[in-house]
Amino acid sequence: MNSLDELIESMISGNRRSLGKIITLMENDSSSCSYIIPKIHSKTGKAHIIGITGPPGSGKSSVVDKLISYYRNEGLKVGVVAIDPTSPFTGGAILGDRIRMKKHYTDKEVFIRSMATRGSLGGLSEATGNAVKALDAFGKDIIIIETVGAGQIEVDIVKVADTVIVISVPSMGDSVQTIKAGIMEIGDIFAVNKADIEGAEKCIMEIKMMLDLSEKKEDWVPPIVKTYGNLEDGAIELYESIKEHHNYLIKSGHHEKKRVIREKTELLNILQNMFFKNLYSVISEIEIEELARIIAKREKDPYMVIQELMPKLKNLM
Amino acid sequence: MRILIAKPGLDGHDRGAKVVARALRDAGMEVIYTGLRQTPESIVETALQEDVDAIGLSVLSGAHNHLFKKVIDLLKKEGAEDIPVFGGGIIPEDDIPYLNEIGVKRIFGPGTSTEKIVSFIKEITNKS
Numbered sequence A: 001m002n003s004l005d006e007l008i009e010s011m012i013s014g015n016r017r018s019l020g021k022i023i024t025l026m027e028n029d030s031s032s033c034s035y036i037i038p039k040i041h042s043k044t045g046k047a048h049i050i051g052i053t054g055p056p057g058s059g060k061s062s063v064v065d066k067l068i069s070y071y072r073n074e075g076l077k078v079g080v081v082a083i084d085p086t087s088p089f090t091g092g093a094i095l096g097d098r099i100r101m102k103k104h105y106t107d108k109e110v111f112i113r114s115m116a117t118r119g120s121l122g123g124l125s126e127a128t129g130n131a132v133k134a135l136d137a138f139g140k141d142i143i144i145i146e147t148v149g150a151g152q153i154e155v156d157i158v159k160v161a162d163t164v165i166v167i168s169v170p171s172m173g174d175s176v177q178t179i180k181a182g183i184m185e186i187g188d189i190f191a192v193n194k195a196d197i198e199g200a201e202k203c204i205m206e207i208k209m210m211l212d213l214s215e216k217k218e219d220w221v222p223p224i225v226k227t228y229g230n231l232e233d234g235a236i237e238l239y240e241s242i243k244e245h246h247n248y249l250i251k252s253g254h255h256e257k258k259r260v261i262r263e264k265t266e267l268l269n270i271l272q273n274m275f276f277k278n279l280y281s282v283i284s285e286i287e288i289e290e291l292a293r294i295i296a297k298r299e300k301d302p303y304m305v306i307q308e309l310m311p312k313l314k315n316l317m
Numbered sequence B: 001m002r003i004l005i006a007k008p009g010l011d012g013h014d015r016g017a018k019v020v021a022r023a024l025r026d027a028g029m030e031v032i033y034t035g036l037r038q039t040p041e042s043i044v045e046t047a048l049q050e051d052v053d054a055i056g057l058s059v060l061s062g063a064h065n066h067l068f069k070k071v072i073d074l075l076k077k078e079g080a081e082d083i084p085v086f087g088g089g090i091i092p093e094d095d096i097p098y099l100n101e102i103g104v105k106r107i108f109g110p111g112t113s114t115e116k117i118v119s120f121i122k123e124i125t126n127k128s
Helices: A003-012 A016-028 A030-043 A060-073 A097-104 A128-138 A175-179 A200-213 A236-252 A254-282 A285-296 A302-313 B015-026 B040-050 B064-077 B093-102 B114-125
Strands: A048-053 A078-084 A093-095 A110-116 A142-146 A163-168 A189-192 A224-226 B002-006 B030-033 B054-059 B085-089 B106-108
Touching: A003 A016, A003 A030, A003 A128, A016 A030, A016 A110, A016 A128, A016 B040, A030 A128, A048 A060, A060 A078, A060 A097, A060 A142, A060 A163, A060 A236, A078 A093, A078 A097, A078 A128, A093 A110, A093 B015, A097 A110, A110 A128, A110 B030, A110 B040, A128 A142, A163 A236, A189 A200, A189 A236, A200 A224, A224 A236, A236 A254, A285 A302, B002 B015, B002 B040, B015 B030, B015 B054, B015 B085, B015 B114, B040 B054, B040 B064, B054 B064, B054 B114, B064 B085, B064 B093, B085 B114, B093 B106, B106 B114
Parallel strands: A048 A142, A048 A163, A078 A110, A078 A142, A093 B030, A163 A189, A189 A224, B002 B030, B002 B054, B054 B085, B085 B106
Antiparallel strands: none
16 A cells, blocks of 8 residues: 555545645646546545635625534534635735634634635636545535636636525626626526625616526526625525525436536546647657747648648547 | 745734735745634644645744644644744744744744745745
């Protein structure tokens, strides 16, 4: 048994530091996933995965903090993955979402992991999905993913979460904002946070109008709930709605469907990465550059070049 | 590289901790900041969950001897004494030998340049 096997075993038996280390490994070196995932895959798939997204400062972390409390009162074990941005200039990051979750720091059944985006643009980091798998295999019943502060197109959360909550705050723009494509299309539940400040009713109305306009593809109508990050019991309505959505997913069979779509995306991702990695083993970067030069001189076009490469590309696997 | 910057104890002065956090960020590190008034227990638990390469503690309350010792003892209890601990804040010269003796790698007093802290962290974690 090697040391990585020991680490995986120690994680599965409940060691929190080993879980922390495994997430780091998968985050730093994607090739380690091909060793770790096969050992934990059969232990995953039980947790309810909840995604929370919304603009910076809208109160995502405070709402997560409230949700953790509700789930802990039920006796459920909670994992959190909180994502903050990586500096595109230095590669550094300040990961501060957990500050809002202080209350749960010493609860041994709550595991909070901060992650930096490390160049990903979809609101998550590349390793988020695998971190969720590790938490799932560790035995968490509920896994909450908090995206990086999101604006309009950061919608990767749909690919990972069973239930997506989009948080809005009053006074962020007029009703055209709500009918724009992107983030407003992905909510299973809409929460208007800071609902005690002026403009909350208008905000709710605009989301409601947006939902009325959208074509109904499923029989789930996304509820719009008010949350108050500053109140002790400020997310109770949201908590109830998440439960309802979970029940709906299971009863309607959408839960299964969503998971198949998710696995398909992941499978394609892994294949893509593999092909891409192998590409450089059949053609060197220097060769590619040489071909690019030929294309730039207009001696050949890209498709012609690929035709000529075909025999080599057949050896990709 | 992942570094935990934590403020144990009761003082509410976090400017120093934030300056250091920002400097480490600009040096390309991922900095996990706990916020004010943390207990040694919560700091150690955070270090485990976040799998950090080092822990920096900022104390200005005068309770440094007690707080640093508690953090180091708890790390040992969790089998995580390999995570290096360093510190800063208002800490009298006379107390530094004791802190070094219990395992604190370095104390940075007021006026330390942030470059010095960055290069120290790179050195103790053996990463660049």
